[in-house]
Amino acid sequence: MAVLPSLATVADLATLLGRTFTPEQEAQAQALLDQASAVVRSYIRQDISRDTTTDTFTLRRVDPLLHRCAGAVTLPQRPVVDIDSVLVDGTATYDWWQEDNELLLRSWTWDLPPAAHRAPQITVTYTHGWDPVPGDIQAIVMQAANRVLVNPSGIRSEAVGGESVTYLIPTTGEYLGVLLSRTEKKVLDRYRRTAGSVRLRGR
Template identity: 70%
Template sequence: MVLPSLATVADLAATLGRTFTTEQELQAQALLDQASSIVRAYVRLDITRATTTDTFTMRWSTRQHLGAPFDSHRHGQVTLPQRPVEEVTAVKVNGTATHDWWLEQNELYLRTVPWLGPPGAHQAPQVEVTYTHGWDPVPGDIRAIVLQAANRVIVNPSGIRSETVGGISTTYLIPAAGEYLGVLLSRTEQKVLDRYRRTASTVRLRSI
């Protein structure tokens, strides 16, 4: 699935206070696509609102949920990797639809778990979940970082860190101390994105 850029060419033109030619618009879109991909890779999230069907390997949980219509026996759990979770529309366990579940943030809990018969009797149940996730609109700080990352390449395409002209020294904001690699994130931008970053691992088999 091709994900949209987290900021638009019109946003970038407004930031720069200029009008792009057709060729410049193509370059700007390419830079925004790169910056969006880098931000998504850093936070490990799609960010934009979408509906996804994923299959997960269930794990056991003894998490108690006060007020939920479930007994206190051990129940199944899967972690939905994309955040924030807006809605879960369908859940299947080993191919059988179930409504015997509840959601806490991005954790899905199941009570009735049909185990596979032989020869797969000892395999953990597979849980297929269709859910809507992400932000609409994209959070302003994320959009701003994408615009900043793309803008740095436009205003400093050669990646110069500093230069001295007529006795005046100018230092450019290049994210990394090493070689210039195009669109990158600064340490400050990474710190801003850290509050969105997904750190927990999830067993996911496939996306439909």
């Protein structure tokens, strides 16, 4: 499986903060952006970045009159930019079309022996994701990384030389670190995958 890039760059973060990082700070910022990107991807269950994937799915039955096709596959990564190839049980087919993230096949040999009781396996190579990354996703990744840069110890307040110092931690007292707040999750919910096809194996 290919290693996906961070959803924001160190340069993006430096511009947001209006500062210049030392080499050591750049390395720390990159590590935190990598972690924040992984957290966001895990939450919404999407690669997000533009990428090409080959996956195999079990074709599902649909109502041929309602859907005008014999079967369908829901491609889990969104948005679907292009479908490069489709194989039915290892044989290439061009008898399909795309509707959003649905791959619809006009016909197949499900009811013919020897595969009368086995759903066809559909291998799809497709390009998906955003280029560039949506601004709200990028902003959340930088916010999550910056929380640790600002306050790596997770301290809300402390007395320093007789003065009280307050850190940028939510009023609930919850230390988020490279995690997501409830507000950030609400923003990300519009991108979140809630259901999909049965995937057998990935790239």
